[in-house]
Amino acid sequence: MTKQEAAGVKRPSPREVRRQQRIELSREQMLETAEELFAERGYYGTSLKDVAERCEFSVGSIYSFFDSKDALYLAVLMRRGSGQRAEMDRLAAAGTPAGERLAAMVKAELELRRKYPAWGRLQARMTKIGGLAAADVPEAYQDFHREIVDLLAGVIADGQRAGTIRPGDPPALARLCCALIDGFTLMDPMVGDEPEGLNAEEFLAFVRETFTPR
Structure with a gap:
């Protein structure tokens, strides 16, 4: 029984x-x-x-x-959101240097958007014009996006304290990072609408150089 x-x-x-x-x-x-x-x-x-x-x-x-x-x-x-948030939480809490964690989070986001290209395009278009204050963006999605930005900002702040990530307001830099991901998504021939663009490894190298200057 x-x-x-x-x-x-x-x-x-x-x-x-x-x-x-x-x-x-x-x-x-x-x-x-x-x-x-x-x-x-x-x-x-x-x-x-x-x-x-x-x-x-x-x-x-x-x-x-x-x-x-x-x-x-x-x-x-929101249908991919729970898995996305859980992975971002895991990567943000890893014991690696902040620059490595930031790159890993960006890579994970790119991989998710490539796995689900229609969802990836939709995510990128949500924020590329007008920002998340737009009235037609659901409030629950705005809250979810802010949580992702907060995780990125926390990692950036960790790196700034260690002197390994460029100075600047962490939330603003986190939003810039998200905007870069959105821009790449729309250029990525595996996800976006443009026929050509940077490949993922070139983009990740660009992110590293932008946020962790030597």
Whole structure:
């Protein structure tokens, strides 16, 4: 007897398990499709009808998972966030010199955006014009982005105290670092729209030279 059964909790039937799996697959398909469309067309250029048509669902089926286009948009923006934040936390807390930690965090962000190119383009476009104060950027995403900036700023401050990272206001330098990542994302032929650009190793070398001058 399982612990669930001993506690009086019935195990779901195979049919119920299959139903839940279909529901989860449908939700993931909606998110994948919406991610592609928001990256291609932007928030205002994408409708729930567009999403429904591309993933071959009805608009009503989308509303069974998301209350509105805003809710779908936020889910797309945040769906990689927990893994991203956990990795950034881990790298920021590593016992290596600050310059190495900063480079590792930048590299991890680039790798995530290359793994999910539509999401990477969307992330880069969120901040390249107008900044995060724009009214159409969800507040939850603004908070999440500030957490990433704060982690970078903490590493930069550590390096400044050790004399290994250039002087300057840590939050401002962290925002500059994020802007560089966004710019590279839009130039990266594996993620962005431009046919050519710096390769990742050249970009990482540039970041190191910019923030840890000799």
